[in-house]
Amino acid sequence: MFIQPLTLEQVHHYLASADLELAALNTALQADTTLQELAKSPLMLSIMTLAYQGLSVTDLPGMNLEERRQHLFDNYIQRMFDRRGANRQYSKSQSMHWLIWLAQQLSQQSQTVFLIERMQPDLLPKNWQKRIYGLSVILCFILFGGLIGILVFPLNRMLLLLSATGLAFWLIFGIYRIKPVEKLKWSGKNARKNLIRGLVFGSLWGLLLKIPYYLLLNPLPLSLSSPHFRDSWLRGLVFGMTMGLTVGLVRGLTSPGIEMLTVPNQGIWQSAKNAVVFSLMGFCVACVGAALLHWRVLYWGMFGLSFGLLAGGGEACIKHFILRLILYLCGYIPGNYARFLDWATERIFLQKVGGGYIFIHRLLLEHFAQMPLLRD
Numbered sequence: 001m002f003i004q005p006l007t008l009e010q011v012h013h014y015l016a017s018a019d020l021e022l023a024a025l026n027t028a029l030q031a032d033t034t035l036q037e038l039a040k041s042p043l044m045l046s047i048m049t050l051a052y053q054g055l056s057v058t059d060l061p062g063m064n065l066e067e068r069r070q071h072l073f074d075n076y077i078q079r080m081f082d083r084r085g086a087n088r089q090y091s092k093s094q095s096m097h098w099l100i101w102l103a104q105q106l107s108q109q110s111q112t113v114f115l116i117e118r119m120q121p122d123l124l125p126k127n128w129q130k131r132i133y134g135l136s137v138i139l140c141f142i143l144f145g146g147l148i149g150i151l152v153f154p155l156n157r158m159l160l161l162l163s164a165t166g167l168a169f170w171l172i173f174g175i176y177r178i179k180p181v182e183k184l185k186w187s188g189k190n191a192r193k194n195l196i197r198g199l200v201f202g203s204l205w206g207l208l209l210k211i212p213y214y215l216l217l218n219p220l221p222l223s224l225s226s227p228h229f230r231d232s233w234l235r236g237l238v239f240g241m242t243m244g245l246t247v248g249l250v251r252g253l254t255s256p257g258i259e260m261l262t263v264p265n266q267g268i269w270q271s272a273k274n275a276v277v278f279s280l281m282g283f284c285v286a287c288v289g290a291a292l293l294h295w296r297v298l299y300w301g302m303f304g305l306s307f308g309l310l311a312g313g314g315e316a317c318i319k320h321f322i323l324r325l326i327l328y329l330c331g332y333i334p335g336n337y338a339r340f341l342d343w344a345t346e347r348i349f350l351q352k353v354g355g356g357y358i359f360i361h362r363l364l365l366e367h368f369a370q371m372p373l374l375r376d
Contacts, residue, residue, distance in 0.1 A: 005040040014045070024059070025052045034068045043361055050083075050348070051076035073367040080347045089343060090334070096371075098340060099349060101332045103359065103368035112365070115356040116337055117267030121176045121323055129326055134175050136322045141315075144306065173315050178323070180267040181274045181313035242289035242304070264338035266355045268320050271313030282308020 006014075008029075015026035025048060029035050039045045051072055052059075081092050105123055106114060124130045173179075263269075286304020290297045310318075327333045334340045341357050344350045349364070350357045359365035 006042060006045065008036060008040075011036075011039045011045060015049075021054045022049055022052070024056050025049070032068075038068065038072065044363070047076050047361065047364075048072060051079050053079070069363060069367065073364055076364075077349075080349065083347075090340065094334075095340075095344065097331070097373060098333060099344060100368050100371045100373055103365050104373075106359075106365060107369040112362070113353055113356040113358050114341075115267070116265040116341075117180050117320070117355075119320065119323060119327075120178055121319075123323070123332075124326065124330075129330060130176070133322060133326055136326075137175050137319055138170075140318050140322065141310075144310070173310075175319075178316050178319045180271040180316045180320070181278075242285050263355050264341065264357075268317055271316045273313075275309050275313040275317065278312020279305045279309035279314075282306075282311070 011029065012026060015022045015029070025035075029039060035048070039048060052075065055075075077096075081095075102114060106112065121130060121133050124133060283301045283305040286307070287297050287301040289304075290300035324333070324337070328335055341350060342352075345352055345357065348360060351360050359368070
């Protein structure tokens with residue numbers, strides 16, 4: 001079902017039956033074909049009544065279509081700030097800056113619906129901001145891995161471990177892509193594919209890590225045929241397999257479908273909850289592997305717990321937090337983004353659609369998008 005355009009008779013009847021505050025608009029419509037075309041859209045007519053309520057005929061200058069749209073939306077924006085001016089939670093300049101930035105991002109990406117949890121690092125407009133984001137993500141992984149690894153490894157072996165772990169996370173999760181783990185649904189086909197892939201690549205990674213680990217950190221003379229080297233090789237193989245098994249289980253439970261979002265930033269909060277589930281799974285898998293190798297079960301269980309935490313959605317939460325922090329410090333968004341978007345919805349700039357937001361009209365989005373940022 002589609003909403004049909006209004007006829008001019010319907011428009012004039014609506015304005016005539018409203019009140020005297022719209023008499024000037026009704027009079028202008030009778031002689032202004034530009035306003036007539038805009039008023040045929042029910043939503044645009046509603047915007048016009050809000051923007052021009054109480055104005056006289058002399059306040060409606062003759063303009064072409066583009067100029068009329070500019071004048072219309074400028075009046076509408078001002079009226080919305082004036083009508084809802086009792087709540088001064090955000091200043092007009094702040095609000096305009098954030099709305100302009102949001103409109104520009106949606107316009108550049110050819111999108112209409114904005115979801116907080118779908119924010120990606122490509123929102124950062126400058127290369128130095130993207131570099132700071134990438135370095136911050138890597139640093140967080142290193143610090144997180146170091147805090148866990150120090151429980152298991154001596155300090156003189158931490159550098160190799162952190163380098164290998166950072167490389168593994170970069171290959172598995174990437175840096176400049178945020179994928180929230182929003183929905184869990186077991187898929188046997190998906191699980192088998194990822195379990196095989198995880199076991200194969202995990203085993204190779206464990207071997208590649210263990211061989212230089214043995215060669216660099218054991219005293220000379222070395223013998224690749226010695227029982228000690230074979231034992232080290234076996235430990236690396238089992239270690240890699242346990243990590244690959246964890247990744248395979250995580251991917252098997254991760255559905256490619258998108259959860260129906262009803263609350264702003266629901267995807268990130270759901271990712272945090274799912275990360276707890278996967279951390280327990282990683283803990284169990286690592287404990288079993290450590291028991292088979294006669295390693296310290298509790299310490300390796302902590303390593304598996306942290307690995308499952310990151311693999312199961314924690315890394316998406318970390319990336320999202322870093323991205324939001326950089327955008328906030330650069331002035332593109334407020335600290336509590338959902339609260340501001342709700343505030344803008346109350347002022348009828350935006351409209352909520354499930355857990356997302358859209359501008360109330362495409363023309364209003366384009367109007368904001370063509371404005372220069374007030375602070376940059």
